[in-house]
Amino acid sequence: MDLTKARQQAEALLKALTREAYLCGAGLKPESERAAIYDRFAELTSLTVFRDLQARAAMASPPEQRLLAALLEWLGAVLVEQAAASLLDRVETQEAQARVRVDGEEMTFRQAEIRLEQSPEPQTRRALQAARLEVIAACNPLRRDAVERMHETAWRLGFPHYRALAERLSGLDLTGLEAEGRRFLRETEDMYLDLLRWYLRRALRVHPKEAASHDLAHLFRAPDEDAHFPPGDLVLSAHRCLERMRLDPTGQGRITLDLEPRPTKSPRAFCAPLDVPREVVLVVAPRGGREDYTAFFHELGHALHFAHTDPELPFELRYLGDQGVTETHAFLLGSLIGNSQWLKYFLKVDQPESSARLAAFHRLYLARRQAAKLGYELVLHGAESLQGLEEVYAGALAGAVRVEWPATLYLADVDPWFYTARYLRAWWFEAQLEQYLVERYDEEWYRNDRTGGFLKELWHRGQSRSLEELGSELGLEALTPDQLIRDLTARLS
Incomplete structure (x- = not known):
């Protein structure tokens, strides 16, 4: 595909996906249809175009290489999501339309999260969380299939796993970043624990050993x-x-x-x-x-x-x-x-x-x-199997x-x-x-x-x-x- 055409189609696809995400996320559209949007851009979202961009990026001068690297990373992420789009559409639609009942009151799945945050009673919060988790658990088989499709796509693109694909195309040192994250956890541990215990006891009247998310x-x-x-x-x-x-x-x-x-x-x-x-x-x-x-x-x-x-x-x-x-x-x-x-x-x-x-x-x-x-x-997207990751x-x-x-x-x-x-x-x-x-x-x-x-x-x-x-x-x-x-x-x- 001609590079100018690829860029034009990429912008059009991204705009269409962003508008769809807005309409669904804002509660203005009942069903997610990302898969149908991807279908309209089948020429762009192909392995051939991905390989062509890889070759062009490898030979480009620095100013053009920056643009091509950004476009290549975006297309890699698009190809991975496209493989699972129909499944993710079903997840989003099911959760948007789901309703839960807690203490005799019915509400939407999305309203339940807001209600949970507002509830001063620990037992009510736990009941609302349990109701939400039931909806999420019902969608997890779809999510599991979606992740497996994403991992398969990374392999088809020539990478050992999704993690390697994302790290290579983004240029981010995810392993080094994770190590710095662990250092952050270590160095803020005492401060965090002291404050957590104080807030749980003083603000929530909840014992630290009984506290939940x-x-x-x-x-x-x-x-x-x-x-x-x-x-x-x-x-x-x-x-x-x-x-x-x-x-x-x-x-x-x-x-x-x-x-x-x-x-x-x-x-x-x-x-x-x-x-x-x-x-x-x-x-x-x-x-x-x-x-x-x-x-x-x-x-x-x-x-x-x-x-x-x-x-x-x-x-x-x-x-x-x-x-x-x-x-x-x-x-x-x-x-x-x-x-x-x-x-x-x-x-x-x-x-x-x-x-x-x-x-x-x-x-x-x-x-x-x-x-x-x-x-x-990093474990999830580098694993050969999803078994035991819960x-x-x-x-x-x-x-x-x-x-x-x-x-x-x-x-x-x-x-x-x-x-x-x-x-x-x-x-x-x-x-x-x-x-x-x-x-x-x-x-x-x-x-x-x-x-x-x-x-x-x-x-x-x-x-x-x-x-x-x-x-x-x-x-x-x-x-x-x-x-x-x-x-x-x-x-x-």
Whole structure:
């Protein structure tokens, strides 16, 4: 296939898949039909085109090689997912349409997660979790078949396993990253355990030996803090903050907010870059309180990045490349909800210390969870068989977060193409970038009108730089968890 045509078709396919994911995730479409979309692009999604791109990338000059490498990685991920698309469609459709009954009340599967987080009673949380896990378990045979198809596709593409395919095409040292993740777990273990025990006993009245993942979901929902995070100030506080930095919170009218509650809307907030930079949708299923703010600001970071991307950049540098870059921008804005001075100034919280401390603990929990997930996913996607991986998964997650963790999630709690690695890298880089902003624009960089110009310059580049390249340009240290550890220690000690 002609390279120009391949790029045009790749952009069209990605846009179609993104729109489908948006409609299904936002609860606007009852059935997922990704397989049908892939069928329309059969000429692009072929082994022949993949091999041709491999050959072209091997011989290309550096500027063109960057574009081809990004396109090749994306096509490799597409071929793997396409092989399982019909199965994944069935999973998403079944879960979107599933209903559960708990204590005589019926609700959708997706509503049950929100209800679980809101419930103050441990036994109710456990019942809601059990109902959710039944739905997930019913879909696990489909997920298992999907993973096996993905692994078979990696082998057909000439790689010993999915892990090797992803590592080779992405250029990421997943093994080295996992080792750094284990170091992060070791060095934050004592701090995490002390805080976990304190929060379980004081905030939840749950004995540490009896605590489970659903209890932590309620802890981080923090309903006692709802008065600090009124729904009416959610968008307004973001606008006030961004305008102080001389930033347009609407991304020049390119960002659409979807904040409406819907029974089948995904409880997981997301940003849908439908046409970068012209059309971006930010989707949040409102549940109230701090979690709405954290989710909204995180996704707003993505949305602003995409909406400010240079429209003249090639497709590969607007959409593809190092996804840790856009996650960094998301984490940076999301971190404001854990900043005590930001809470005082923009939300008028008189004593924000406890809220900021809980946010920092949540950040520590999430980073530890991602570190454990990466280790598990390396096993999952390098294994010859899926036998016994439920126990491997549950052991890895429980070992990191130190509460009971459901083995049923061993395939549902897996992001495609080792996206967990992107999250980890972004956690680490965001801590470095925030420290850079503090040193350059002072502690309250989010109120400095010069900060906006700097951020717009970063956003304008789209995905044209890796985290390592951005770090080098800014004079930052090597990409490790060290700054994140220092930051968390300072906030939580």
